[in-house]
Amino acid sequence: MSPRFTRRALTLAALALPATARAQDYPSRPVRIVAPVAPGGSTDLIGRVLAEELNRRSLGQFFVENRPGAGSNLAYAHVATQPADGHTLLIGLDSLTVNPTLYARVEYDPVASFAPVTLMARIPHILVTHLRSPINDFAEFMRVATAEPDRLNVAVSGIGSGGHLSGAVIQHQTRARWTIVPYRGGATPINDLIAGNVDAAFVTLGAVIGHVRGGRLRALAITTPNRFPLLPDVPTVAEIALPGYDVPNWYGMLAPAGTPAPIIARLNTIINDALTEPRVRATLLDNGFEIVGGPPEVLGNLIRESVPRWATLVRAANMRAE
Structure with a gap:
Protein backbone atom coordinates (compact mmCIF):
# COMPACT_ATOMS: atom_id res chain seq x y z
CA MET A 1 0.00 0.00 0.00
CA SER A 2 1.41 3.39 -0.98
CA PRO A 3 2.07 6.04 1.70
CA ARG A 4 -0.20 8.44 -0.21
CA PHE A 5 -3.11 5.98 -0.14
CA THR A 6 -2.49 5.25 3.54
CA ARG A 7 -2.55 8.96 4.45
CA ARG A 8 -5.81 9.47 2.50
CA ALA A 9 -7.47 6.49 4.17
CA LEU A 10 -6.42 7.70 7.61
CA THR A 11 -7.73 11.17 6.86
CA LEU A 12 -11.12 9.82 5.77
CA ALA A 13 -11.30 7.63 8.84
CA ALA A 14 -10.50 10.57 11.08
CA LEU A 15 -13.24 12.65 9.47
CA ALA A 16 -15.76 9.87 10.06
CA LEU A 17 -14.94 9.55 13.76
CA PRO A 18 -16.94 12.56 15.05
CA ALA A 19 -20.18 11.39 13.40
CA THR A 20 -19.64 7.82 14.61
CA ALA A 21 -18.92 9.02 18.12
CA ARG A 22 -22.05 11.19 18.10
CA ALA A 23 -24.14 8.20 17.03
CA GLN A 24 -22.71 6.07 19.85
CA ASP A 25 -23.59 8.78 22.39
CA TYR A 26 -27.01 9.46 20.87
CA PRO A 27 -29.26 10.65 22.32
CA SER A 28 -27.37 12.85 24.74
CA ARG A 29 -30.47 14.79 25.82
CA PRO A 30 -34.29 14.50 25.41
CA VAL A 31 -35.48 14.01 21.83
CA ARG A 32 -38.36 16.18 20.70
CA ILE A 33 -40.80 14.62 18.19
CA VAL A 34 -42.68 17.49 16.57
CA ALA A 35 -46.26 16.66 15.56
CA PRO A 36 -47.57 19.25 13.06
CA VAL A 37 -51.11 19.05 14.47
CA ALA A 38 -53.01 19.73 17.70
CA PRO A 39 -53.22 17.01 20.37
CA GLY A 40 -55.62 14.21 19.51
CA GLY A 41 -56.09 12.48 16.19
CA SER A 42 -54.01 9.94 14.29
CA THR A 43 -50.80 11.96 13.93
CA ASP A 44 -50.59 12.76 17.61
CA LEU A 45 -51.45 9.17 18.50
CA ILE A 46 -48.69 7.51 16.48
CA GLY A 47 -46.14 9.95 17.88
CA ARG A 48 -47.13 9.30 21.49
CA VAL A 49 -47.36 5.52 21.07
CA LEU A 50 -43.88 5.50 19.54
CA ALA A 51 -42.36 7.82 22.16
CA GLU A 52 -43.83 5.72 24.97
CA GLU A 53 -42.35 2.53 23.52
CA LEU A 54 -38.90 4.05 22.97
CA ASN A 55 -38.93 5.34 26.56
CA ARG A 56 -40.08 1.96 27.86
CA ARG A 57 -37.11 0.37 26.12
CA SER A 58 -34.76 2.88 27.83
CA LEU A 59 -33.49 4.12 24.47
CA GLY A 60 -33.51 7.72 25.61
CA GLN A 61 -36.09 10.28 26.60
CA PHE A 62 -38.52 10.96 23.74
CA PHE A 63 -41.50 13.31 23.92
CA VAL A 64 -44.09 14.74 21.53
CA GLU A 65 -44.41 18.48 21.00
CA ASN A 66 -47.52 19.64 19.14
CA ARG A 67 -46.99 22.59 16.77
CA PRO A 68 -50.19 23.06 14.78
CA GLY A 69 -50.86 25.95 12.43
CA ALA A 70 -50.96 26.99 8.78
CA GLY A 71 -51.90 23.53 7.59
CA SER A 72 -48.83 22.03 9.37
CA ASN A 73 -46.46 24.48 7.64
CA LEU A 74 -45.37 26.07 10.92
CA ALA A 75 -44.05 22.75 12.22
CA TYR A 76 -42.42 21.83 8.92
CA ALA A 77 -40.62 25.17 8.68
CA HIS A 78 -39.57 24.99 12.33
CA VAL A 79 -37.98 21.55 12.12
CA ALA A 80 -36.24 22.46 8.85
CA THR A 81 -34.22 25.12 10.73
CA GLN A 82 -33.30 23.03 13.80
CA PRO A 83 -29.79 21.66 14.52
CA ALA A 84 -29.08 18.50 12.53
CA ASP A 85 -28.14 16.41 15.55
CA GLY A 86 -31.11 14.04 15.84
CA HIS A 87 -32.61 15.70 18.91
CA THR A 88 -35.48 17.29 16.95
CA LEU A 89 -37.56 14.97 14.79
CA LEU A 90 -40.69 15.50 12.70
CA ILE A 91 -43.74 13.40 11.99
CA GLY A 92 -44.26 14.18 8.32
CA LEU A 93 -47.58 13.63 6.57
CA ASP A 94 -48.77 13.80 2.99
CA SER A 95 -49.36 17.54 3.56
CA LEU A 96 -45.56 17.93 3.55
CA THR A 97 -45.66 17.23 -0.19
CA VAL A 98 -49.02 18.88 -0.95
CA ASN A 99 -48.54 22.26 0.73
CA PRO A 100 -45.77 23.65 -1.49
CA THR A 101 -48.36 23.83 -4.30
CA LEU A 102 -51.45 24.41 -2.17
CA TYR A 103 -49.98 27.49 -0.45
CA ALA A 104 -48.56 30.56 -2.14
CA ARG A 105 -45.35 30.16 -0.13
CA VAL A 106 -43.82 27.70 2.33
CA GLU A 107 -40.58 28.04 4.26
CA TYR A 108 -39.21 24.57 3.56
CA ASP A 109 -38.44 22.20 0.71
CA PRO A 110 -40.04 18.76 1.23
CA VAL A 111 -37.04 17.01 -0.33
CA ALA A 112 -34.03 19.22 0.47
CA SER A 113 -34.95 20.33 4.01
CA PHE A 114 -35.26 16.91 5.64
CA ALA A 115 -33.46 13.61 6.08
CA PRO A 116 -35.89 10.65 5.91
CA VAL A 117 -35.71 8.16 8.79
CA THR A 118 -38.52 5.70 8.12
CA LEU A 119 -42.04 5.44 6.72
CA MET A 120 -43.77 4.38 9.91
CA ALA A 121 -47.32 3.72 8.76
CA ARG A 122 -50.15 4.39 6.35
CA ILE A 123 -53.82 4.87 7.14
CA PRO A 124 -56.68 4.65 4.67
CA ALA A 241 -64.62 2.07 -9.54
CA LEU A 242 -60.92 2.69 -10.16
CA PRO A 243 -58.50 -0.26 -10.45
CA GLY A 244 -55.11 0.66 -9.03
CA TYR A 245 -56.49 3.50 -6.90
CA ASP A 246 -54.34 4.00 -3.77
CA VAL A 247 -54.54 7.26 -1.80
CA PRO A 248 -53.70 6.76 1.89
CA ASN A 249 -52.41 9.13 4.51
CA TRP A 250 -48.80 8.31 5.34
CA TYR A 251 -46.78 9.00 8.49
CA GLY A 252 -43.03 9.30 8.20
CA MET A 253 -40.31 10.18 10.69
CA LEU A 254 -37.82 12.77 9.47
CA ALA A 255 -34.88 14.74 10.82
CA PRO A 256 -33.42 18.05 9.65
CA ALA A 257 -31.29 17.77 6.52
CA GLY A 258 -27.64 17.18 7.32
CA THR A 259 -28.26 14.89 10.28
CA PRO A 260 -25.29 12.45 10.30
CA ALA A 261 -25.93 9.15 8.59
CA PRO A 262 -25.01 7.07 11.70
CA ILE A 263 -27.69 8.90 13.70
CA ILE A 264 -30.26 8.35 10.94
CA ALA A 265 -29.31 4.66 10.91
CA ARG A 266 -29.65 4.45 14.69
CA LEU A 267 -33.08 6.12 14.61
CA ASN A 268 -34.20 3.89 11.76
CA THR A 269 -33.25 0.77 13.74
CA ILE A 270 -34.88 1.71 17.03
CA ILE A 271 -38.08 3.02 15.46
CA ASN A 272 -38.51 -0.01 13.21
CA ASP A 273 -37.88 -2.26 16.20
CA ALA A 274 -40.49 -0.36 18.24
CA LEU A 275 -43.03 -0.81 15.44
CA THR A 276 -42.69 -4.60 15.79
CA GLU A 277 -43.73 -4.56 19.44
CA PRO A 278 -47.09 -6.40 19.74
CA ARG A 279 -48.67 -3.78 22.01
CA VAL A 280 -47.67 -1.01 19.59
CA ARG A 281 -49.00 -2.93 16.60
CA ALA A 282 -52.29 -3.69 18.36
CA THR A 283 -52.86 -0.07 19.36
CA LEU A 284 -52.10 1.23 15.87
CA LEU A 285 -54.24 -1.43 14.16
CA ASP A 286 -57.19 -0.62 16.44
CA ASN A 287 -56.89 3.00 15.32
CA GLY A 288 -56.81 2.26 11.60
CA PHE A 289 -53.07 2.19 10.89
CA GLU A 290 -51.21 -0.12 8.53
CA ILE A 291 -47.65 -0.43 9.85
CA VAL A 292 -44.92 -0.13 7.20
CA GLY A 293 -41.38 0.51 8.48
CA GLY A 294 -38.30 -0.13 6.35
CA PRO A 295 -35.19 1.81 5.28
CA PRO A 296 -35.02 5.61 4.92
CA GLU A 297 -35.00 5.29 1.12
CA VAL A 298 -38.63 4.10 1.09
CA LEU A 299 -39.77 7.36 2.69
CA GLY A 300 -37.39 9.44 0.59
CA ASN A 301 -38.72 7.94 -2.63
CA LEU A 302 -42.32 8.46 -1.52
CA ILE A 303 -41.68 12.15 -0.85
CA ARG A 304 -39.91 12.72 -4.16
CA GLU A 305 -42.68 10.96 -6.11
CA SER A 306 -45.52 12.66 -4.21
CA VAL A 307 -44.46 16.27 -4.81
CA PRO A 308 -45.10 16.29 -8.60
CA ARG A 309 -48.12 14.00 -8.27
CA TRP A 310 -49.95 16.34 -5.92
CA ALA A 311 -48.77 19.46 -7.71
CA THR A 312 -50.50 18.23 -10.87
CA LEU A 313 -53.74 17.40 -9.06
CA VAL A 314 -53.85 20.57 -6.95
CA ARG A 315 -53.41 22.73 -10.04
CA ALA A 316 -55.94 20.73 -12.08
CA ALA A 317 -58.53 21.03 -9.29
CA ASN A 318 -57.68 24.71 -8.74
CA MET A 319 -57.21 24.12 -5.01
CA ARG A 320 -56.01 26.98 -2.82
CA ALA A 321 -55.49 27.01 0.93
CA GLU A 322 -57.93 29.16 2.85
Whole structure:
Protein backbone atom coordinates (compact mmCIF):
# COMPACT_ATOMS: atom_id res chain seq x y z
CA MET A 1 0.00 0.00 0.00
CA SER A 2 1.41 3.39 -0.98
CA PRO A 3 2.07 6.04 1.70
CA ARG A 4 -0.20 8.44 -0.21
CA PHE A 5 -3.11 5.98 -0.14
CA THR A 6 -2.49 5.25 3.54
CA ARG A 7 -2.55 8.96 4.45
CA ARG A 8 -5.81 9.47 2.50
CA ALA A 9 -7.47 6.49 4.17
CA LEU A 10 -6.42 7.70 7.61
CA THR A 11 -7.73 11.17 6.86
CA LEU A 12 -11.12 9.82 5.77
CA ALA A 13 -11.30 7.63 8.84
CA ALA A 14 -10.50 10.57 11.08
CA LEU A 15 -13.24 12.65 9.47
CA ALA A 16 -15.76 9.87 10.06
CA LEU A 17 -14.94 9.55 13.76
CA PRO A 18 -16.94 12.56 15.05
CA ALA A 19 -20.18 11.39 13.40
CA THR A 20 -19.64 7.82 14.61
CA ALA A 21 -18.92 9.02 18.12
CA ARG A 22 -22.05 11.19 18.10
CA ALA A 23 -24.14 8.20 17.03
CA GLN A 24 -22.71 6.07 19.85
CA ASP A 25 -23.59 8.78 22.39
CA TYR A 26 -27.01 9.46 20.87
CA PRO A 27 -29.26 10.65 22.32
CA SER A 28 -27.37 12.85 24.74
CA ARG A 29 -30.47 14.79 25.82
CA PRO A 30 -34.29 14.50 25.41
CA VAL A 31 -35.48 14.01 21.83
CA ARG A 32 -38.36 16.18 20.70
CA ILE A 33 -40.80 14.62 18.19
CA VAL A 34 -42.68 17.49 16.57
CA ALA A 35 -46.26 16.66 15.56
CA PRO A 36 -47.57 19.25 13.06
CA VAL A 37 -51.11 19.05 14.47
CA ALA A 38 -53.01 19.73 17.70
CA PRO A 39 -53.22 17.01 20.37
CA GLY A 40 -55.62 14.21 19.51
CA GLY A 41 -56.09 12.48 16.19
CA SER A 42 -54.01 9.94 14.29
CA THR A 43 -50.80 11.96 13.93
CA ASP A 44 -50.59 12.76 17.61
CA LEU A 45 -51.45 9.17 18.50
CA ILE A 46 -48.69 7.51 16.48
CA GLY A 47 -46.14 9.95 17.88
CA ARG A 48 -47.13 9.30 21.49
CA VAL A 49 -47.36 5.52 21.07
CA LEU A 50 -43.88 5.50 19.54
CA ALA A 51 -42.36 7.82 22.16
CA GLU A 52 -43.83 5.72 24.97
CA GLU A 53 -42.35 2.53 23.52
CA LEU A 54 -38.90 4.05 22.97
CA ASN A 55 -38.93 5.34 26.56
CA ARG A 56 -40.08 1.96 27.86
CA ARG A 57 -37.11 0.37 26.12
CA SER A 58 -34.76 2.88 27.83
CA LEU A 59 -33.49 4.12 24.47
CA GLY A 60 -33.51 7.72 25.61
CA GLN A 61 -36.09 10.28 26.60
CA PHE A 62 -38.52 10.96 23.74
CA PHE A 63 -41.50 13.31 23.92
CA VAL A 64 -44.09 14.74 21.53
CA GLU A 65 -44.41 18.48 21.00
CA ASN A 66 -47.52 19.64 19.14
CA ARG A 67 -46.99 22.59 16.77
CA PRO A 68 -50.19 23.06 14.78
CA GLY A 69 -50.86 25.95 12.43
CA ALA A 70 -50.96 26.99 8.78
CA GLY A 71 -51.90 23.53 7.59
CA SER A 72 -48.83 22.03 9.37
CA ASN A 73 -46.46 24.48 7.64
CA LEU A 74 -45.37 26.07 10.92
CA ALA A 75 -44.05 22.75 12.22
CA TYR A 76 -42.42 21.83 8.92
CA ALA A 77 -40.62 25.17 8.68
CA HIS A 78 -39.57 24.99 12.33
CA VAL A 79 -37.98 21.55 12.12
CA ALA A 80 -36.24 22.46 8.85
CA THR A 81 -34.22 25.12 10.73
CA GLN A 82 -33.30 23.03 13.80
CA PRO A 83 -29.79 21.66 14.52
CA ALA A 84 -29.08 18.50 12.53
CA ASP A 85 -28.14 16.41 15.55
CA GLY A 86 -31.11 14.04 15.84
CA HIS A 87 -32.61 15.70 18.91
CA THR A 88 -35.48 17.29 16.95
CA LEU A 89 -37.56 14.97 14.79
CA LEU A 90 -40.69 15.50 12.70
CA ILE A 91 -43.74 13.40 11.99
CA GLY A 92 -44.26 14.18 8.32
CA LEU A 93 -47.58 13.63 6.57
CA ASP A 94 -48.77 13.80 2.99
CA SER A 95 -49.36 17.54 3.56
CA LEU A 96 -45.56 17.93 3.55
CA THR A 97 -45.66 17.23 -0.19
CA VAL A 98 -49.02 18.88 -0.95
CA ASN A 99 -48.54 22.26 0.73
CA PRO A 100 -45.77 23.65 -1.49
CA THR A 101 -48.36 23.83 -4.30
CA LEU A 102 -51.45 24.41 -2.17
CA TYR A 103 -49.98 27.49 -0.45
CA ALA A 104 -48.56 30.56 -2.14
CA ARG A 105 -45.35 30.16 -0.13
CA VAL A 106 -43.82 27.70 2.33
CA GLU A 107 -40.58 28.04 4.26
CA TYR A 108 -39.21 24.57 3.56
CA ASP A 109 -38.44 22.20 0.71
CA PRO A 110 -40.04 18.76 1.23
CA VAL A 111 -37.04 17.01 -0.33
CA ALA A 112 -34.03 19.22 0.47
CA SER A 113 -34.95 20.33 4.01
CA PHE A 114 -35.26 16.91 5.64
CA ALA A 115 -33.46 13.61 6.08
CA PRO A 116 -35.89 10.65 5.91
CA VAL A 117 -35.71 8.16 8.79
CA THR A 118 -38.52 5.70 8.12
CA LEU A 119 -42.04 5.44 6.72
CA MET A 120 -43.77 4.38 9.91
CA ALA A 121 -47.32 3.72 8.76
CA ARG A 122 -50.15 4.39 6.35
CA ILE A 123 -53.82 4.87 7.14
CA PRO A 124 -56.68 4.65 4.67
CA HIS A 125 -59.16 7.40 4.08
CA ILE A 126 -62.73 6.26 4.18
CA LEU A 127 -65.96 7.54 2.68
CA VAL A 128 -68.77 7.33 5.22
CA THR A 129 -72.39 8.42 5.32
CA HIS A 130 -75.00 8.73 8.06
CA LEU A 131 -77.46 5.96 8.78
CA ARG A 132 -80.49 7.84 7.42
CA SER A 133 -78.88 8.28 4.01
CA PRO A 134 -80.54 6.47 1.09
CA ILE A 135 -77.04 5.71 -0.22
CA ASN A 136 -76.08 2.24 0.96
CA ASP A 137 -72.87 1.53 -0.97
CA PHE A 138 -70.10 3.15 -2.99
CA ALA A 139 -71.57 2.16 -6.35
CA GLU A 140 -74.75 4.04 -5.48
CA PHE A 141 -72.73 7.03 -4.30
CA MET A 142 -70.91 7.14 -7.63
CA ARG A 143 -74.18 6.75 -9.56
CA VAL A 144 -75.77 9.72 -7.79
CA ALA A 145 -72.61 11.84 -8.02
CA THR A 146 -72.44 11.18 -11.75
CA ALA A 147 -76.15 11.58 -12.58
CA GLU A 148 -76.69 14.59 -10.31
CA PRO A 149 -73.41 16.55 -10.18
CA ASP A 150 -72.75 18.56 -7.00
CA ARG A 151 -75.97 17.39 -5.31
CA LEU A 152 -74.13 15.53 -2.57
CA ASN A 153 -72.39 17.54 0.16
CA VAL A 154 -69.20 15.79 1.29
CA ALA A 155 -67.35 16.96 4.38
CA VAL A 156 -63.54 17.00 4.52
CA SER A 157 -61.24 18.14 7.31
CA GLY A 158 -59.80 21.05 5.30
CA ILE A 159 -58.85 22.24 1.85
CA GLY A 160 -56.01 20.04 0.61
CA SER A 161 -56.50 17.50 3.42
CA GLY A 162 -55.99 13.84 2.69
CA GLY A 163 -59.73 13.24 2.47
CA HIS A 164 -60.11 16.16 0.08
CA LEU A 165 -57.33 14.80 -2.13
CA SER A 166 -58.75 11.27 -2.02
CA GLY A 167 -62.02 12.54 -3.42
CA ALA A 168 -60.31 14.86 -5.88
CA VAL A 169 -58.48 11.94 -7.46
CA ILE A 170 -61.81 10.16 -8.00
CA GLN A 171 -63.41 13.26 -9.50
CA HIS A 172 -60.36 13.86 -11.69
CA GLN A 173 -60.56 10.35 -13.13
CA THR A 174 -64.35 9.99 -13.46
CA ARG A 175 -67.43 12.09 -14.24
CA ALA A 176 -68.61 11.98 -10.63
CA ARG A 177 -68.97 15.38 -8.95
CA TRP A 178 -69.94 16.46 -5.46
CA THR A 179 -69.78 19.61 -3.36
CA ILE A 180 -66.87 19.84 -0.92
CA VAL A 181 -67.70 21.14 2.56
CA PRO A 182 -64.35 21.96 4.23
CA TYR A 183 -64.01 22.01 8.00
CA ARG A 184 -61.01 22.95 10.11
CA GLY A 185 -60.30 19.45 11.34
CA GLY A 186 -61.45 18.23 14.72
CA ALA A 187 -64.64 16.30 15.47
CA THR A 188 -67.05 18.82 13.91
CA PRO A 189 -67.36 17.18 10.47
CA ILE A 190 -68.05 13.80 12.07
CA ASN A 191 -70.64 15.27 14.45
CA ASP A 192 -72.32 17.08 11.57
CA LEU A 193 -72.38 13.89 9.53
CA ILE A 194 -73.93 11.84 12.33
CA ALA A 195 -76.54 14.60 12.70
CA GLY A 196 -77.28 14.44 8.98
CA ASN A 197 -76.11 18.00 8.24
CA VAL A 198 -73.94 16.71 5.36
CA ASP A 199 -74.46 13.71 3.09
CA ALA A 200 -71.07 12.06 3.53
CA ALA A 201 -67.51 12.60 4.71
CA PHE A 202 -64.09 11.67 3.33
CA VAL A 203 -61.82 11.38 6.40
CA THR A 204 -59.02 9.24 7.78
CA LEU A 205 -60.12 5.84 9.00
CA GLY A 206 -58.75 6.58 12.47
CA ALA A 207 -61.24 9.43 12.89
CA VAL A 208 -64.30 7.24 12.41
CA ILE A 209 -63.35 3.59 12.91
CA GLY A 210 -65.05 3.57 16.32
CA HIS A 211 -68.26 5.01 14.83
CA VAL A 212 -68.21 2.50 11.95
CA ARG A 213 -67.58 -0.51 14.18
CA GLY A 214 -70.16 0.82 16.65
CA GLY A 215 -72.84 1.08 13.94
CA ARG A 216 -73.17 4.88 14.11
CA LEU A 217 -71.89 5.52 10.56
CA ARG A 218 -72.12 3.57 7.30
CA ALA A 219 -68.82 2.91 5.54
CA LEU A 220 -68.93 3.00 1.73
CA ALA A 221 -65.28 2.50 0.65
CA ILE A 222 -61.67 2.86 1.74
CA THR A 223 -58.82 4.35 -0.29
CA THR A 224 -56.10 1.69 -0.02
CA PRO A 225 -55.77 -1.25 -2.46
CA ASN A 226 -56.64 -3.89 0.14
CA ARG A 227 -59.52 -4.11 2.58
CA PHE A 228 -58.72 -3.15 6.17
CA PRO A 229 -58.47 -6.19 8.51
CA LEU A 230 -60.85 -4.80 11.13
CA LEU A 231 -63.44 -3.80 8.49
CA PRO A 232 -63.40 -6.77 6.11
CA ASP A 233 -66.85 -5.99 4.68
CA VAL A 234 -65.90 -2.49 3.52
CA PRO A 235 -64.78 -2.55 -0.13
CA THR A 236 -62.00 -0.50 -1.66
CA VAL A 237 -62.43 2.26 -4.22
CA ALA A 238 -60.21 0.17 -6.50
CA GLU A 239 -62.64 -2.77 -6.34
CA ILE A 240 -65.71 -0.75 -7.26
CA ALA A 241 -64.62 2.07 -9.54
CA LEU A 242 -60.92 2.69 -10.16
CA PRO A 243 -58.50 -0.26 -10.45
CA GLY A 244 -55.11 0.66 -9.03
CA TYR A 245 -56.49 3.50 -6.90
CA ASP A 246 -54.34 4.00 -3.77
CA VAL A 247 -54.54 7.26 -1.80
CA PRO A 248 -53.70 6.76 1.89
CA ASN A 249 -52.41 9.13 4.51
CA TRP A 250 -48.80 8.31 5.34
CA TYR A 251 -46.78 9.00 8.49
CA GLY A 252 -43.03 9.30 8.20
CA MET A 253 -40.31 10.18 10.69
CA LEU A 254 -37.82 12.77 9.47
CA ALA A 255 -34.88 14.74 10.82
CA PRO A 256 -33.42 18.05 9.65
CA ALA A 257 -31.29 17.77 6.52
CA GLY A 258 -27.64 17.18 7.32
CA THR A 259 -28.26 14.89 10.28
CA PRO A 260 -25.29 12.45 10.30
CA ALA A 261 -25.93 9.15 8.59
CA PRO A 262 -25.01 7.07 11.70
CA ILE A 263 -27.69 8.90 13.70
CA ILE A 264 -30.26 8.35 10.94
CA ALA A 265 -29.31 4.66 10.91
CA ARG A 266 -29.65 4.45 14.69
CA LEU A 267 -33.08 6.12 14.61
CA ASN A 268 -34.20 3.89 11.76
CA THR A 269 -33.25 0.77 13.74
CA ILE A 270 -34.88 1.71 17.03
CA ILE A 271 -38.08 3.02 15.46
CA ASN A 272 -38.51 -0.01 13.21
CA ASP A 273 -37.88 -2.26 16.20
CA ALA A 274 -40.49 -0.36 18.24
CA LEU A 275 -43.03 -0.81 15.44
CA THR A 276 -42.69 -4.60 15.79
CA GLU A 277 -43.73 -4.56 19.44
CA PRO A 278 -47.09 -6.40 19.74
CA ARG A 279 -48.67 -3.78 22.01
CA VAL A 280 -47.67 -1.01 19.59
CA ARG A 281 -49.00 -2.93 16.60
CA ALA A 282 -52.29 -3.69 18.36
CA THR A 283 -52.86 -0.07 19.36
CA LEU A 284 -52.10 1.23 15.87
CA LEU A 285 -54.24 -1.43 14.16
CA ASP A 286 -57.19 -0.62 16.44
CA ASN A 287 -56.89 3.00 15.32
CA GLY A 288 -56.81 2.26 11.60
CA PHE A 289 -53.07 2.19 10.89
CA GLU A 290 -51.21 -0.12 8.53
CA ILE A 291 -47.65 -0.43 9.85
CA VAL A 292 -44.92 -0.13 7.20
CA GLY A 293 -41.38 0.51 8.48
CA GLY A 294 -38.30 -0.13 6.35
CA PRO A 295 -35.19 1.81 5.28
CA PRO A 296 -35.02 5.61 4.92
CA GLU A 297 -35.00 5.29 1.12
CA VAL A 298 -38.63 4.10 1.09
CA LEU A 299 -39.77 7.36 2.69
CA GLY A 300 -37.39 9.44 0.59
CA ASN A 301 -38.72 7.94 -2.63
CA LEU A 302 -42.32 8.46 -1.52
CA ILE A 303 -41.68 12.15 -0.85
CA ARG A 304 -39.91 12.72 -4.16
CA GLU A 305 -42.68 10.96 -6.11
CA SER A 306 -45.52 12.66 -4.21
CA VAL A 307 -44.46 16.27 -4.81
CA PRO A 308 -45.10 16.29 -8.60
CA ARG A 309 -48.12 14.00 -8.27
CA TRP A 310 -49.95 16.34 -5.92
CA ALA A 311 -48.77 19.46 -7.71
CA THR A 312 -50.50 18.23 -10.87
CA LEU A 313 -53.74 17.40 -9.06
CA VAL A 314 -53.85 20.57 -6.95
CA ARG A 315 -53.41 22.73 -10.04
CA ALA A 316 -55.94 20.73 -12.08
CA ALA A 317 -58.53 21.03 -9.29
CA ASN A 318 -57.68 24.71 -8.74
CA MET A 319 -57.21 24.12 -5.01
CA ARG A 320 -56.01 26.98 -2.82
CA ALA A 321 -55.49 27.01 0.93
CA GLU A 322 -57.93 29.16 2.85
